[in-house]
């Protein structure tokens with residue numbers, strides 16, 4: 001019998017019904033909505049409510065926030081009813097734990113990776129976050145802390161052994177995703193600008209191409225099953241303790 005495929009793929013920064021439908025139809029496991037006003041992908045609460053209703057039960061719904069306070073998180077929870085929060089700011093491990101405890105939702109913490117030293121920071125978050133999202137650091141002077149279409153040296157993750165599932169992120173696109181899957185064998189992938197035709201404008205054909213290329217690489221044996229996963233909608237269990245060239 002063929003092994004079930006398990007690579008989790010998240011399309012982030014969706015803001016229209018059409019591109020959300022393209023993502024769901026092409027088999028995205030997670031769909032992300034950005035709540036960060038300076039972003040071209042920012043969604044208001046009314047739009048979020050509509051998109052949430054469209055996606056519910058078809059993929060995990062992820063609400064991306066940046067150093068949001070509790071009142072903002074509560075308002076997002078009300079409007080979107082996400083399955084998970086993605087924290088993409090400077091949230092400390094204590095803040096991650098507090099959000100998780102207060103809102104009863106799984107939390108994915110995004111961390112920027114540029115050097116081997118950055119990997120040391122992962123340990124502090126492994127015990128408090130349900131998942132980690134390993135992203136490129138923003139370029140100097142960037143307005144956005146993520147969604148910048150830049151890669152980092154994927155080789156830094158060779159041999160990485162985390163207690164929590166992680167998503168590889170940063171500068172992925174339909175052209176380079178198979179190489180990333182073959183090299184890193186990540187449990188999950190996250191993409192935003194690589195499936196756009198312009199800032200904040202998702203392209204259904206690139207979304208489909210991304211999912212197709214990632215799944216094909218996975219089928220060749222390039223991905224591994226997530227560990228310690230939290231199912232969609234489930235109350236979280238306490239965790240144990242500017243596009244660049246593809247890295248070689």
Ligand SMILES: O=C(O)c1ccccc1NCC(=O)[C@H](O)[C@H](O)COP(=O)(O)O
Nearest residue numbers: 012039146147148149170171191192193
């Ligand atoms: O996408 C945004 O606009 C954004 C704004 C503020 C914080 C994070 C943001 N995106 C983070 C993501 O989850 C992206 O998918 C991730 O950084 C990868 O982005 P990309 O390199 O564009 O694929």
